[in-house]
Amino acid sequence: MKGVSFHHALTVREELCQGCTRCMRNCPTEAIRLFHGKAHVHPDKCIDCGQCMDACPFDAIVIEQDDFEKIFSYNYRVAILPSVFIGQFADDIPERYIYKSLLDIGFNEVYEAEFGVDILQTIGNRFSTYADDKPVISSYCPAIVRLIQIKYPTLVKHINLLRPPVEITAMYIRKKLLDRGIDPKDIGIFYVTPCAAKIAQIKSPEQQKPEDIFTGVINLDYIYNLVQSNISKNKKILEEISSDLPIPPLTPDAGLWSLTTGESSTVSGRTLAIDEIHNVIDFLEKLENDEVKNLDFLELRACAGGCAGGVLNPGNRFLAKERLFHRSQSMKEITLEQEAMICMQASYLQHYIKRDRIEAKAVFQLDEDISKALEKLENYQKVVNALPGIDCGLCGAPTCSALAEDISKGIADITQCAVLKLRRTDDNLAIKKVWGNSLEPHQP
Amino acid sequence: MDKRYAIPSGDFTHAGQASSEIKRLLKQLNIPPKIIKRVVVSLYEAEVNVVAHSLGGEVLCSIDSEHIKITVSDRGPGIPDVGLAMSEGYSTASQEVREMGFGAGMGLPNMRNNSDEMDIKTSPEGTSIFMNISFKEN
Structure with a gap:
């Protein structure tokens, strides 16, 4: 077991902290203590789930991000968004307005992170699981992976070693751009994150590599504000200028992937989906006691509602979920042309489809x-x-x-x-x- | 260090309390995960056995730096045929117990497979099971 600390995205702004203890009492791993009236986070025990940020009434807990201006240091700028981003907007704002605005604020290309699900399904014909023990636990939510690493060392071998779809998407896009002859130094791929855990994962030295998957991470609420103000300013012309804008491909399964049961419903066998970190902890206690029999796959998510409940989402999570369900009804399967494009990168991606083995970290000794x-x-x-x-x-x-x-x-x-x-x-x-x-x- | 837990007969809702707490203590001692798993499985099976088959009893766990010794004792009615009870799939559990998802006949075999040493003494007055699990990974 390694004692190395994780990279953390959450930080306490001491000048705003009132020492009210709310974050401390909400932390599922008991990582917070009060010193001199201010909250302090124990770096080994924090899993970046964001519960503290959600509980703080003084906005004293913040998520680090890259400076948005950083994107302009690259000539070719790609934004990778979680699907839930679309769900943050009022229903009378069409998807094309949102995509057009993302181009207007400075990106050259926009993809949804869950496109990685379609890539994985296309090159593998199914969603694969790689783990030593059953039930296999999804590796999609980084806060859950960390929770298991520190609190449930006996369950580490259950974690699916499949690389998360968001990283597959980024690797696919980078490879496509390189094949087009674009200089690697000119490519900037930025993830728009709905939570702290995803930033922490991307910025962790033990992850990343394969040619540095993401160039940077920007918080979803920040991008939301830029897009929303672009829409407010240009509402009249957006209808016309976005009319023939191509919408990035995404299947209905992928479009719902990040919501609760989105992943488990596509896996065969007996599956279970559990959301919200305290519910997950209750369940993992049972699983660790060997009280749970005959399950094949577990979808575990730190946030209520899955990624729709991400702490950086400005909208209501139930409305976001409804919008994603509604739009999934008009989404189409991957076309033969898209399939052919994905297959061209299949051998490259297959090489990186598994992530490194996940180690337990003994932080409670x-x-x-x-x-x-x-x-x-x-x-x-x-x-x-x-x-x-x-x-x-x-x-x-x-x-x-x-x-x-x-x-x-x-x-x-x-x-x-x-x-x-x-x-x-x-x-x-x-x-x-x-x-x-x-x-x-x-x-x- | 000794930890003692009373186990009432027939209360399945609280079976697993001793194993949950011992599990937490073993993590604080940084015992290897594989060993924790073996302790938890043995202890949980033992707890369920006392709840399901006996008139009530207790678990005593003695932990030192090298091993955990678990003694599970109950107040009867004893195991009629220990040899048979040790074979996988053999169960005397009632329909009621099975309907709750227990009684698959894996209790004693699981305990034997997960401990380094196991000893059973049984009579109509009660059963006492001793298990020893070493903290050293072999």
Whole structure:
């Protein structure tokens, strides 16, 4: 197991953080602690799921992105959008307006990320899975992959090693442009991300390579604003100038891929789709206990509704989903001409279709040395029994057990517990009305 | 370190509590994933056995730096034919238990396959199963 930290896209802006503890209490991996009234994220435990950002009422948690102006350092600029981007716009804005605006703001070509699904289906005749153990777990959501790496080491072998469709799309486009004779230095391929996890994945040193898949990443809300203002300014002429604009190819299956059940419904056998990170955690506990039998494939997504629930999406996720379903009804299968174009790149892509093996990361260990870890564990047990067990968060840790863990590691002190202190004072009658007279530790 | 868990008879909703907690502790000790999996499977099967077949009992887990020793004891009625119970697919589980998705007859064989050492003592007064799993990967 490696101890290397992940690349992270989420950062706390200390000047805005009020220390309200909401992010800390919402973090599914207990990665956040409060120091001097500000939230601090533990880099080994953060999986970039974005729950903290969603919970923050002060916009103090932000997702890093590349400067949009960076795209103009490249002569040939490609935007790769998640399908859910289209779902962010009001229904009376036609898709062609959106595509035309993306060209207007500076891109030469636009593709939907899920086109990679069509590429994979075309070159493999089906959606393939590569994993050592069943049920195979989808590798589509990077926050889920990281969650399993840090919290469920025994399940790492279930993760599908198929490269995510978004990377296949980017590799396909880059190869096509190179074949056209465009200088590699002139090609800029930018992903428009609906969440933090996808940025973190793209920027991770352990991923990327095959000729550097993405040149940069721009947040979906940023591009949404540029497109929306272009549409507002040019509404009158957009009808005419976008009338014969070709819409990038995408099949109905691919168009719905990023929504809950979008992937699982195309895989054969018994499948299950679970969305929202806490639901996923509950389920993975069961799977790790070997309580789940006879399933072949699991589609697990960190956000409710799949990518429609991405934290950077400005729109309503249910409306976005409805729009994608509605448009999928008029989407067509891949034409023979498109199929031929994909097949020309098949041998190149097949070479990279599998990603590197995924390693577990031991971030919950109390000590490298097992005897010392055991000692700390005994200490942890004692402390956890002494704490009130109400998870109030006033100590700066999300739960009493998290504080106990920090104490056993020597990075926190039991005097941080405000409830123990209050219970020991005789004169605080108002508090005693709430919590009773008992000085007894709780029984877990 | 010792951890003790009471297991009431017939309460399937809480079967798996001991294995879940032990699993968390083993991760804190950075035990290799393969070994954690073996402990969890053995312990979970043992818990379900006590819930499904006995009048109630308890699990005692003793953890040191080299292994985990698990002792599962119940208050009867005992296993009539241990040899038969150890064969895969043999089950005495009631229809009710099977309908809940348990009782496939893999309990004892699974426990044996996943532990380094296993010993069963049974009489009508109760059954006691001892398992030892080493933390060293072989």
